[in-house]
Amino acid sequence: MIKGLLFDLDGVIVDTAKYHYYAWKQIADELSIEFTLQDNERLKGVSRARSFQIILELGGRTMSEAEQEEYCEKKNQIYLDYINKMTEDEILPGVKPFLTDAKNKGYRIALGSASQNAQSILTLTNLKDYFDVIVDGKTVSAAKPNPEVFIKGANELGLKNEECIVFEDSVSGIEAAHHANMLAVGIGAEKDLPMADMHLDGFCLVTIEKIIGELK
Numbered sequence: 001m002i003k004g005l006l007f008d009l010d011g012v013i014v015d016t017a018k019y020h021y022y023a024w025k026q027i028a029d030e031l032s033i034e035f036t037l038q039d040n041e042r043l044k045g046v047s048r049a050r051s052f053q054i055i056l057e058l059g060g061r062t063m064s065e066a067e068q069e070e071y072c073e074k075k076n077q078i079y080l081d082y083i084n085k086m087t088e089d090e091i092l093p094g095v096k097p098f099l100t101d102a103k104n105k106g107y108r109i110a111l112g113s114a115s116q117n118a119q120s121i122l123t124l125t126n127l128k129d130y131f132d133v134i135v136d137g138k139t140v141s142a143a144k145p146n147p148e149v150f151i152k153g154a155n156e157l158g159l160k161n162e163e164c165i166v167f168e169d170s171v172s173g174i175e176a177a178h179h180a181n182m183l184a185v186g187i188g189a190e191k192d193l194p195m196a197d198m199h200l201d202g203f204c205l206v207t208i209e210k211i212i213g214e215l216k
């Protein structure tokens, strides 16, 4: 029986995936590395450090750890310039009613994000109170597709892994859910997330019962 819902943040709850792309694109341009929107799919869900390594791999480049850290810090500053202007308008459509309805029906709700900026974003958008548990890039050591973030989320909710479902917009996140023995709802197109157990464009006009019914 499903009792817990684990949500990724960027691209699932808030429209921030585009800001990560703009910021990484600026870094890639600075390094003269070609970086497309399609390449960006590989960065979704993974940690900041791993994201930058993927960009270096795309360009066939290597760099010392210290330099990599500098670029990651620079990317985060660019990203924060976007984020600090963020308002509740950037909560994705249907998210708040969906969370409210699920909460009223007794589902336990956790955030499972790779981002170290998760707490700031939830504060800026007034979303913190919707989550019983928050697991983010500051509290996990292994990035998705490692299942640590979701296993920790289920644990902190006091639930078994198989009692939880995951909402994710990234390939690495869907893999992480499956490694944790959880069903995964892909937020986005089937072509981008072929291994998800079902797909949604977003949370408008969907209910948790409908999703669970379809997953069975």
Ligand code: XGP
Pocket (backbone or CB within 6 Å): 009, 010, 020, 043, 044, 045, 046, 047, 048, 049, 051, 076, 113, 114, 115, 116, 117, 118, 137
């Ligand atoms: P943070 C971010 C990564 O920088 C970004 O590449 C990922 O797509 C994103 O996490 C996934 O949620 O981490 O820089 O906000 O800590």
Ligand code: MG
Pocket (backbone or CB within 6 Å): 008, 009, 010, 011, 012, 017, 044, 045, 168, 169, 170
């Ligand atoms: Mg995401």
